[in-house]
Amino acid sequence: MTVLKETEPSVFAACDEPGLTPPYVEADLLFLSDLLTDEEHRLYLKARDFLQRQVRPVAVDFWNRAEFPFELIPSLARQQLTGMNRRGPLLAGLIQMEFARADTSVSTFFGVHDELFTTAIQELGSEEQRRTILPDLLALRKIGAFALTEPLHGSDISREMETSATRSGDAWILNGHKRWIGNATFADFVLVWARDTADGQIKGFIVEKGTPGFRAEAINNKISVRIIQNANITLDNVRIPFSNWLPGTSTFQDANSLLLHSRVWVSWQAVGQQFAAFDVARAYAMQRKQFGKPIASFQLIQEQLARMVSNATMSLSLMIQLARLRGTGRLTMDHAALAKSSCTANMRKTVALGRSIVGGNGISTDFEMAKIFADAEAIYSYEGSYEINSLLVGRAVTGISAFA
Known part of the structure; x- marks a missing residue:
């Protein structure tokens, strides 16, 4: 691999002319x-x-x-x-690097969908969830989001999570708030992490777009990753089927x-x-x-x-x-x-x-x-x-x- 070889001719005819994309170079000095x-x-x-x-x-x-x-x-x-x-x-890592090299927001969109939501279904979901959801996720026909952080809890989320999940017959009732949730304004599925009121443990639950009581509002006026659509999420007595619980999640671990x-x-x-x-x-x-x-x-x-x-x-x-x-x-x-x-x-x-x-x-x-x-x-x-x-x-x- 040639060191510092431009991949295409420079398109900066003059560097006082904005809006032009410079080439990237092979900067892999150690091959x-x-x-x-x-x-x-x-x-x-x-x-x-x-x-x-x-x-x-x-x-x-x-x-x-x-x-x-x-x-x-x-x-x-x-x-x-x-x-x-x-x-x-x-x-996988080198391609993730290239995503961010091209644009961090698009990289974040893809990572939230693939690294977090899709991987959660693959590794922690039920056979039924993998059968019905995974094909559309892998084909990007459906988009996922990952809702963990809360307005008042980030670094201490494992100890202080306030969002709750209560078993009600063949359903779960979710209540609480989430913040800084990427993709949430348009995602088809949101993986919401909530504390089970029965045993106090944190578990994952799939909430589908349009579920009554679920509201995602875009966070505006950001100075960073402005393309990614971060949201504040409100969960007001959101009722989901019992089967929307990821059975591989029983604790925060x-x-x-x-x-x-x-x-x-x-x-x-x-x-x-x-x-x-x-x-x-x-x-x-x-x-x-x-x-x-x-x-x-x-x-x-x-x-x-x-x-x-x-x-x-x-x-x-x-x-x-x-x-x-x-x-x-x-x-x-x-x-x-x-x-x-x-x-x-x-x-x-x-x-x-x-x-x-x-x-x-x-x-x-x-x-x-x-x-x-x-x-x-x-x-x-x-x-x-x-x-x-x-x-x-x-x-x-x-x-x-x-x-x-």
Whole structure:
């Protein structure tokens, strides 16, 4: 694989002209993608090409309008990227990275649907649920959402969850509120986590779109991942069939098994975000001229680009080792917490460098970097904040929990 080879000619005729998408480059300095088989590499390149050509060019416009590009779903479905983890954790991770490299919001939409909801049905659902729901989920004919966080509870959700589920004959009655639920405004199914009033344990329940008492309202005025439709959810005596309970969920540990893998997915996002920032910063620096020559020829710019690709490469190397651990069944929440905290810390530094290289134009979404810079803040916070994940690592290395 050629290092730093542009995949197509630069389309930045002049870097004062907004709205143009720069090329991406092969920035795999350690040839880590050589770990893929020929078939895996073919699938990886096919996915990357689709995401760069179909998703990235439209992302800024939809981000500015805070609208979801529903017209992308059919073409995304044709790529057959759902259930990718069954083809191997490294291939799945690299494709997750490329999703975020193209756009974080679309990456989040897909991850919530595939990594969280669809995986929950596959691993924790009943045979009937898998038979009736999975085919449409895998084909993206139906979309799922994952409702865990509440308005007053995020990091402490396992201890303090207030949403309740009460058995009533052959039904469940759900009451409570959820917040920051991606896809929830248009999802066909929402997996709601609630505390069973009978035994006090947290379990998962499928709520279908249009169920009386279920209301999802979009959260507006976000400065990050503006394409993804996050929602506040209200559950007011929502009655669902008893069979809508996921039988594989009996305690919060069952939800935690899903969060382990989603935390890894978000860490891959953090790597993709760094390569996105590098792509834009490098293309800009190659074309932007000051004092009669491209700013890429200046020592300070080259040092900043070197730091960006170094951060991204170190993060990628860590994630490849996590893929190995997942493939051999040795992956733990401590590993996932290490990845989430370290990759997102590197990501923050990398996108800040990229925004600096693009200068004043770096605060305008017309030059893409401002979107990348802002979207990094969501990755830094969701699926366990940096602080919470750092404390999980601290507990692992000391044997002492710093949680109250």
